[in-house]
Amino acid sequence: MYLAEKGNCALEEGYPREALQYYQKAMALFSESPEVHTGVCIYAGMCSAYIELGMKREATVIALEGLKRFPYEDSVLYYNAGAAFLGMGWRKEALEILNKGLRNFQVIRSLRRFSRRSKMIWMTPIKVTNLRSWPVPAHGNPL
Numbered sequence: 001m002y003l004a005e006k007g008n009c010a011l012e013e014g015y016p017r018e019a020l021q022y023y024q025k026a027m028a029l030f031s032e033s034p035e036v037h038t039g040v041c042i043y044a045g046m047c048s049a050y051i052e053l054g055m056k057r058e059a060t061v062i063a064l065e066g067l068k069r070f071p072y073e074d075s076v077l078y079y080n081a082g083a084a085f086l087g088m089g090w091r092k093e094a095l096e097i098l099n100k101g102l103r104n105f106q107v108i109r110s111l112r113r114f115s116r117r118s119k120m121i122w123m124t125p126i127k128v129t130n131l132r133s134w135p136v137p138a139h140g141n142p143l
Helices: 002-012 016-030 036-052 056-069 076-087 091-123
Strands: none
Touching: 002 016, 002 036, 016 036, 036 056, 036 076, 056 076, 076 091
């Protein structure tokens, strides 16, 4: 993770070539101990670095590889793939991948929101004095 974070710092400071070197080293080590957050960071960073360097084909390849490995982990992978596709002049494909990301993460956000509400409602002790004060989940009355 350290190398990926150094890549992020280099990219933020405007040094995409150096950032790419850090991401490539991190990618080599990633196969030894794969961790999801690190993998997403590496793929997203490499794609961004390639885009900034004008290496559109490489950006597209790494964006698709990242999406294949982590399709439901981080929406930034869909954003980067859309940017890479647009850079290649593939407007239709860029819109399709961005829409797919929106659909995937809208469902995930809804599930997380429901999960948080469920925990708040059913796992938190509540003193109920009358049924009107009972919290009602978004999907309807629990009774």
